[in-house]
Amino acid sequence: MALQRSLFPVLLAVLAAISLSLAGCSSPPRVPDAPGDVPSAGPQPADAVRAQVVTTAMQMVGVPYKWGGSTPQGFDCSGLVQYAYANAGRRLPRTASAQMDASAPLTLERAEAGDLLFFRDGSRTSHVAIYLGQGRFVHAPSTGRQVSVDTFGNPYWRLRFARAGRVEIAS
Secondary structure (H helix, E strand, C coil): CHHHHHHHHHHHHHHHHHHHHCCCCCCCCCCCCCCCCCCCCCCCCCCHHHHHHHHHHHHCCCCEECCCCEECCEECHHHHHHHHHHHCCCCCCCCHHHHHHCCEEECHHHCCCCCEEEEEECCEEEEEEEEEECCEEEECCCCCCECEEEECCCHHHHHHEEEEEECCCCC
8 A cells, every 4th residue: 555655656757758748739728518428409500511511520529539540540620620511512621720820719608619719829720629508619629639638617728718619601
């Protein structure tokens, strides 16, 4: 028992070092809503394309994060967005920054389910997510995590929010 107690601080330090060294899309620790919760998409988008984007993204909840990933075997943030939009018949660029450039700027108040949310780390667009409405979004957060639902109730995201964006949906 004494050996276990003496190893505990060492294990914590190693885990902390590993956590800090792993990076991808920026992300804080996720606090689950409640044990066994299954996320729901929330309000439905106003059009069929964004509805399909939301449905596809929500089906990917639980898929592991993979840097550069763009398939259900693993996603990074922009790969998830690109995949969800492709499944709805719309092509998007690959990176969060290029996806931001390809979308029309919106305020969060005007954003609808299926629109994109962009986050900054300093001056760089570092993360993208798919808005679900009511302050919730689905995203592929970072190395060691999974596609999940998060909220603007989390100060990490609220402080890094840059803008919302709408992808042109006309055929």
